[in-house]
Amino acid sequence: MPNERLKDVMASRGWTCSALAEKAGVDTKSVERWANQNRTPRLGTARLAAEALGEDMFALWPSLRQPRAARAISPELVALYEQRADLPVSVFVDLLGKATERIDVLVYAAVFLHEAYPRLNELLRERAAEGCAVRIALGDAASENVKQRGEEERFGHGIESRCRLALLHYRPLLGTPGIEIRTHGTTLYNSLYRADDQLLVNAHVWGVNAFGAPVWHLRRTGAGTLFDTYAASFDAVWNTARPVEES
Template sequence: MDVNERLRAALLRAGISCAQLADAAGVDAKTVERWISTGRTPHRTTAHKAARSLGEDMAYLWPSLGEGKRGRGLHPELIALHATRADAPLDMWRALFTQARERIEILVYAGIFLHEQWPGFAETLGHKAGAGCRVRILLGDPDAPPVTERGVEEKYGHGIETRCRVALMHYGPLIGMPGVEVRQHATTLCNSIYRGDDQMLVNAHVFGMNAFGAPVWHLRRESDGGVFDRYAESFEAVWALSHRAVKE
């Protein structure tokens, strides 16, 4: 059975442990863990208690209990929406990359917040590649006009170009490693994309605002041609226009 990513994301967002949710719902912690790990659906009364304690819609967490109704009108591929990147918990980012088995893809200008908050991030990517996971990273070219323009738009000056160079420094040890490809691009970045297999975090970009203050969409691929695939196609389009990164 599938993992219930919506429930796991709701727990992280609410800052509630499995044990705490179990107390609120009147079940034991192992039952809550099974709701997450096996996708098991609880009894309606229990589900209602759990959803209420998380501040979520029951039909959103367990669509089968919605009797065919769309929970809050949300798209089935949307697991969670975080108002800002700063609101998205680090555990969510860790889970995205550490649980990936087949592919990891990153499209950013710099995205060095991952290295700042997770000192072993680059090493983790190296280990994933060594285990057979394909890792592709797209960084902004600090000499590209769109990068300079973004700095002006965000009133960030030349800070973005500098962060692009710092990002390349962080990823430098991975360049040339089997299973890892690091490239640079000169495109206008509409969204930063972070993918781990069939899950994706999309950091939307808002004119005049730094990425940390913009929303993050947590998506899970459900079918061909969906929202997830549109962002995946965007990654491929930028990849086709990129060039290999060289260690500085």
């Protein structure tokens, strides 16, 4: 059965089999087989031919559109938790406590850390004193996105109050070498807790408080892109955030 699409394109644009063969780097008989016997060229050859014809390669040879095999699990995924409440605070504390180069925290409030672990500021000072760069991005209580999150989670003005409380918790760290604190007004799709090449991602689900939403633990391995995707997300938010001034 001939490849009618290919034959029509060649005819309408004045291409002979020999001319297309020259452009694609094959012999004329190969192109004749593509057209008359519906043979499928190799991927690289098909791309050259399609470019010469000014046509979509997959429209000419649909069989080249092979579905990519799905990977069952990312090589960077260490663990998946159904909800943040399943993780004891010690998991967050241990992760941050082992950091030697970088700690990044992106949240709206996450006051559960200070409430459950009052030494958090001391831990961050210790890490910074050892040369670890610490960046804390908190929600701006006056931002529309924070207010909207409160409505969506049926929290009312509670989340705005918790953003202010979080800032009070972290404010004693202002002026500490190696520690920066900023506020942001972005939509918080995920809360991020990074320690060097490990990352806890607390996903956010519409209408669900963060403690009831899933958490995945990622470790950068070089064999995936998930970690770097979230790390880049943190940097993008950080670049829009405002430094908190010492009072």
